[in-house]
Amino acid sequence: MNNPDVLLNRAKALRLNGLITHWDEIAGADWLAAVLQWEEEERSDRSMRRRMRAARLGHFKQLSDYDWHWPRRIDRAAVEDLMTLSFMNDAANIVFIGPNGVGKSTLARNVAH
Numbered sequence: 001m002n003n004p005d006v007l008l009n010r011a012k013a014l015r016l017n018g019l020i021t022h023w024d025e026i027a028g029a030d031w032l033a034a035v036l037q038w039e040e041e042e043r044s045d046r047s048m049r050r051r052m053r054a055a056r057l058g059h060f061k062q063l064s065d066y067d068w069h070w071p072r073r074i075d076r077a078a079v080e081d082l083m084t085l086s087f088m089n090d091a092a093n094i095v096f097i098g099p100n101g102v103g104k105s106t107l108a109r110n111v112a113h
Helices: 004-013 019-020 033-053 076-082 103-113
Strands: none
Touching: 004 019, 004 033, 076 103
8 A cells, every 4th residue: 555645644643754744755665655564563562562561460471381280170161262352352341250379360461461
């Protein structure tokens, strides 16, 4: 998508004022779309990292390292289904219930990650 108007709007959304000032000189450049894409992706990634730090979720433990033998009554299929995040399509909430030390917080952190 190298439509100059679309690219200019993307540059404005990114507030790339120096680029916008010299737009007439670079509007037809082949590299422009790629540079804007890189900037958008980098800002999105940085924003996500900043929000994850601000959430102070603590240690993240991958489900591949999760001890499925403790607690004994954990429904692995339900947990794996939960990790697909399909509940978000239904705008549903999730609640972890269980005694201390069974991994409720760990599972909640995994959902957040």
